Amino acid sequence: MLTIDNLHANAGDKAILKGISLTVNAGEVHAIMGPNGSGKSTLAQVIAGHPGFEVTKGSITYVGQDLLEMDPEVRAQQGVFLAFQYPVEIPGVTNAYFLRSAYNELRKAHGKEEMDPMEFLDLMEQKLKVVDMDPAMLQRSVNAGFSGGEKKRNEILQMAVLEPKLAILDETDSGLDIDALRVVAGGVNALKRPDNATIVVTHYQRLLNHIVPDFVHVLAGGKIVKSGGKELALELEAKGYDWLVGTA
Amino acid sequence: MSSSIETLVNKEYQYGFVTDVDSDTLPPGLNEDVVRLISSKKNEPEWLLEWRLKAYKRWLTMTEPHWPNVKYAPINYQGARYYSAPKSVKPLQSLDEVDPELLSTYKKLGISLTEQKMLSGVAVDAIFDSVSVGTTMKEELSKHGVVFCSFSEAVHNHPELIQQYLGSVVPYSDNFFAALNSAVFSDGSFCYIPKGVRCPLELSTYFRINAAETGQFERTLIVADEGAHVSYLEGCTAPKRSTNQLHAAVVELVALDRSTIKYSTVQNWYAGDKEGVGGIYNFVTKRGKAHADAKISWTQVETGSAITWKYPSVILLGDNSVGEFYSVAVVNNKQQADTGTKMIHIGKNTKSTIISKGISAGEGQNSYRGRVQILPKAEGARNYTQCDSMLIGNTCGAHTFPYIEVANNSSTTEHEASTSKIGEDQIFYCKARGLSAEHAISLIVSGFCREVFKELPMEFALEAQQLLGITLEGSVG
Ligand SMILES: Nc1ncnc2c1ncn2[C@@H]1O[C@H](COP(=O)(O)OP(=O)(O)OP(=O)(O)O)[C@@H](O)[C@H]1O
Ligand SMILES: [Mg+2]
Numbered sequence: 001m002l003t004i005d006n007l008h009a010n011a012g013d014k015a016i017l018k019g020i021s022l023t024v025n026a027g028e029v030h031a032i033m034g035p036n037g038s039g040k041s042t043l044a045q046v047i048a049g050h051p052g053f054e055v056t057k058g059s060i061t062y063v064g065q066d067l068l069e070m071d072p073e074v075r076a077q078q079g080v081f082l083a084f085q086y087p088v089e090i091p092g093v094t095n096a097y098f099l100r101s102a103y104n105e106l107r108k109a110h111g112k113e114e115m116d117p118m119e120f121l122d123l124m125e126q127k128l129k130v131v132d133m134d135p136a137m138l139q140r141s142v143n144a145g146f147s148g149g150e151k152k153r154n155e156i157l158q159m160a161v162l163e164p165k166l167a168i169l170d171e172t173d174s175g176l177d178i179d180a181l182r183v184v185a186g187g188v189n190a191l192k193r194p195d196n197a198t199i200v201v202t203h204y205q206r207l208l209n210h211i212v213p214d215f216v217h218v219l220a221g222g223k224i225v226k227s228g229g230k231e232l233a234l235e236l237e238a239k240g241y242d243w244l245v246g247t248a
Numbered sequence: 249m250s251s252s253i254e255t256l257v258n259k260e261y262q263y264g265f266v267t268d269v270d271s272d273t274l275p276p277g278l279n280e281d282v283v284r285l286i287s288s289k290k291n292e293p294e295w296l297l298e299w300r301l302k303a304y305k306r307w308l309t310m311t312e313p314h315w316p317n318v319k320y321a322p323i324n325y326q327g328a329r330y331y332s333a334p335k336s337v338k339p340l341q342s343l344d345e346v347d348p349e350l351l352s353t354y355k356k357l358g359i360s361l362t363e364q365k366m367l368s369g370v371a372v373d374a375i376f377d378s379v380s381v382g383t384t385m386k387e388e389l390s391k392h393g394v395v396f397c398s399f400s401e402a403v404h405n406h407p408e409l410i411q412q413y414l415g416s417v418v419p420y421s422d423n424f425f426a427a428l429n430s431a432v433f434s435d436g437s438f439c440y441i442p443k444g445v446r447c448p449l450e451l452s453t454y455f456r457i458n459a460a461e462t463g464q465f466e467r468t469l470i471v472a473d474e475g476a477h478v479s480y481l482e483g484c485t486a487p488k489r490s491t492n493q494l495h496a497a498v499v500e501l502v503a504l505d506r507s508t509i510k511y512s513t514v515q516n517w518y519a520g521d522k523e524g525v526g527g528i529y530n531f532v533t534k535r536g537k538a539h540a541d542a543k544i545s546w547t548q549v550e551t552g553s554a555i556t557w558k559y560p561s562v563i564l565l566g567d568n569s570v571g572e573f574y575s576v577a578v579v580n581n582k583q584q585a586d587t588g589t590k591m592i593h594i595g596k597n598t599k600s601t602i603i604s605k606g607i608s609a610g611e612g613q614n615s616y617r618g619r620v621q622i623l624p625k626a627e628g629a630r631n632y633t634q635c636d637s638m639l640i641g642n643t644c645g646a647h648t649f650p651y652i653e654v655a656n657n658s659s660t661t662e663h664e665a666s667t668s669k670i671g672e673d674q675i676f677y678c679k680a681r682g683l684s685a686e687h688a689i690s691l692i693v694s695g696f697c698r699e700v701f702k703e704l705p706m707e708f709a710l711e712a713q714q715l716l717g718i719t720l721e722g723s724v725g
Contacts, residue, residue, distance in 0.1 A: 048676075049679070050676055072680055073682050073683055073684050073685075076680055076681055082680050087677070089674075090677070090692055092696055092697070093692070093695035093698075101681075102683060106682050142695075162682070
């Protein structure tokens with residue numbers, strides 16, 4: 001589904017990603033771990049198309065297409081979803097309106113009719129259950145004044161509505177309390193299908209008890225320094241990153 | 249020659265007017281004879297002519313204000329035409345002759361072909377549907393005793409009301425542009441709501457758009473008698489073309505005891521091309537006088553015109569009266585706006601609220617200018633001002649000029665201001681959810697303007713939101 005080959009990316013003059021290669025197939029869950037500042041969010045944002053980063057070398061192929069050639073909104077319409085590490089606030093725009101706009105863009109991109117507000121409300125009722133969210137949150141401005149945990153939960157709500165092919169969750173578990181973690185992980189698992197894939201960026205093995213990865217990668221200094229199965233996460237938990245970073 | 253024209257010709261003669269152009273268009277220039285002629289063409293009573301002449305004489309002694317934060321080449325007042333009968337304006341032959349950008353905007357707004365022609369000055373043979381809508385509306389209104397007609401009609405049918413209230417809020421001597429308007433105003437609207445009547449409809453000038461070219465020196469007067477209630481909508485979202493560059497309108501609102509007037513405007517006069525060539529200069533004086541327990545509420549969405557100079561204000565004369573000003577002003581390309589409000593607290597326990605949202609894009613310059621004045625006797629007066637600016641891109645500007653004068657110590661004023669840049673992060677977040685840059689901007693901007701939009705009547709709010717998106721189109725890459 002996703003093939004990243006020798007990806008290099010800069011922010012301004014600063015090289016951040018320095019040769020990343022990664023293949024993600026349909027049905028797989030990949031976990032990306034690594035020290036602060038190693039480039040995990042940058043990788044996630046480059047995949048989503050953030051204009052602040054410049055790809056200087058390498059390629060990304062997504063379902064047979066050159067992903068880097070696509071505008072960010074087209075990537076989203078084609079099923080790429082990034083749950084932000086720091087979700088952005090949009091004052092004055094209700095969550096419900098934002099979600100419906102996004103959902104309808106997706107439908108339009110696939111040649112379907114827009115959904116009217118009433119129908120959409122019915123859909124929302126089901127989706128809210130996936131993340132166990134209070135319907136009142138729909139009438140509040142997008143992320144404005146949401147607690148850290150609420151923001152993360154809201155990202156997963158968006159994911160539930162948009163049903164992406166490739167979901168990238170950037171530290172969605174950070175800031176969640178134990179119950180919320182279970183709910184959010186449960187939501188992600190409920191959305192898993194054989195034809196979609198998930199990349200979870202996390203610092204904590206704890207999340208991976210709930211969302212069990214097929215592969216774990218360690219990112220350090222802008223490179224993947226180690227890949228392995230789910231047991232690698234346990235090893236990292238025990239040993240930290242130092243033994244790996246040394247080899248980078 | 250019809251007899252009315254004959255009278256006119258005679259009158260012209262009587263006033264010593266000599267001209268060699270056809271009787272429906274005056275040559276450029278302004279002098280006393282022009283004022284007399286305008287008045288006589290409209291068959292106006294002597295008192296109104298006198299009033300116009302006084303205004304004209306006063307205007308001669310005044311100078312154009314240059315304190316607004318706008319720049320433009322000097323206006324040649326003697327180069328403008330001050331009267332041309334609607335039918336003498338030569339219509340375009342087909343939509344092919346109209347600026348294609350204007351047409352594409354019409355299409356985006358979903359405006360019918362007939363209306364597109366109306367708005368852009370193309371000849372149409374079919375009479376606009378809205379005329380019949382207008383008739384039905386009038387019948388409904390007259391059942392309640394509401395008067396809603398053109399200003400000229402009102403001069404003839406309700407002279408006592410006009411004589412009593414014309415200039416009672418905006419005197420002809422008020423300012424340069426108001427004096428000019430008072431001398432040469434072409435037409436406009438008049439509206440009277442009798443005691444205790446809640447006007448059964450939203451009054452809208454939209455249905456009169458086929459009366460082409462009345463916009464230049466428009467004059468509107470609304471009188472809400474004691475306990476009456478009215479909501480009035482001015483303008484429409486479609487950009488209107490005008491062959492006159494200079495527009496100077498006056499709007500006067502009189503809210504008698506316990507009445508409410510809600511006045512909503514969507515202003516979208518032609519802004520000119522990307523270089524600012526050909527846009528309208530819009531110099532407007534709008535003011536209301538609120539008597540005891542009355543409420544006047546201005547809501548405006550200003551997206552058009554090359555230059556906007558406009559301060560809808562409220563004189564809070566009576567005790568417990570309330571004044572509100574909700575404004576969204578958008579400038580893009582080379583547009584300049586200097587707009588805001590004045591709240592003058594005279595009565596006790598008067599209350600005013602100002603919510604201003606300025607959006608600047610392209611090379612647009614947007615200024616908020618507001619004055620809150622609390623006089624010594626206005627004990628317990630309160631004002632709340634919130635003034636937010638949003639910048640899109642690096643080449644535009646936002647400026648605020650708030651003036652607050654409080655002359656007693658039982659009053660309170662609160663002022664909040666903010667300036668924000670539409671963030672790359674906000675746009676990216678929207679894009680990452682499948683929204684285009686344009687869609688993202690219109691979403692973020694309408695969120696920014698929500699407090700104002702919610703004051704607009706429902707359909708108007710939707711149109712305004714759409715309009716904002718179109719106005720800002722192309723402002724982000
Ligand atoms: N726009 C930018 N300009 C300059 N440096 C940047 C920019 N964005 C990211 N960086 C830098 O790139 C490095 C990688 O950042 P990134 O956010 O990808 O790290 P991360 O692995 O997600 O870290 P964390 O675990 O703390 O979330 C950091 O040193 C960061 O400061
Ligand atoms: Mg990160």
